Amino acid sequence: MDKLPFYKTKLLEQMTPEEWESLCDGCGLCCLQKLEDEDTGDIYVTSVACRLLDAKTCQCSDYQNRKSIVPDCLYLDIEMVRSVRWLPETCAYKLVDEGKDLPSWHHLVSHDKESVHKAHISARDKILVHEDDLNSDEDYLDYIIGPING
Template identity: 60%
Template sequence: MADELPFWKTKTLARMSRAEWESLCDGCGRCCLHKLRDEDTEELVWTTVACRLLDTQSCQCRDYPNRRDHVPDCVKLTPRKLAKIDWLPPSCAYRLVAEGKDLPEWHPLISGDPETVHTSGASVRGRAVPERQARDLEDHLAEWPGTWPSPPGSR
């Protein structure tokens, strides 16, 4: 039926199938950017430095099924962990659904096109620095990864 609500509006994150859960990821790559946390204030600061497994053009993990073998501190996101995480970008679909919000128009589940996450300015494509090319994380601090995406040309 055309009037049927999409799964993310009818199911809790915990009740989603694995395929539904995985399809919520818009492929922006923002969660794969390194973040720094101040030891004293707990303030979170974003960088433009991408995890060594992130393909900065496609914004996909180069070895998603085995990522924790290569990057042991890579977080396997679950509904339980999501409740404790404060570093997901505001446009993250997992975060939005958990907060009872709708997905943005550029999300591939809405647009039907995985490229819209890139053309909308939501992804790290063209703005991320591969980890192996970055000498010092402090040289690559940025605010945009932790803010709502801006359309290209307005950045």
């Protein structure tokens, strides 16, 4: 009998730091800026990327030091997985926490880190500008892609 992968046998809180990190599908969608409509509470994703997000790889260009470079950067943890509304429905952390299977394009299933991009699930080709290139908060409105999970 084949051994089940860790993400099918462990809760998020039981994972080692290495397992936790490997669960990330590398989509980069967390690193796209979001806007919340103050009147409705709706959240919209934009094509504006964090200054550290590499548009080709959808990886942070300085992952180890990201918090010191981008103070607003959030460390995704179990509490956030369970409480924030802006994670995409495809997020592996959410799926595992909800007891769902990882999609076929996830690298832990496909054994191919490019499969998330090939499936057009990632931020690749969605990034039009990095946050440092904008002049004001108003510019963000010009880059709305659509509602989160909508």
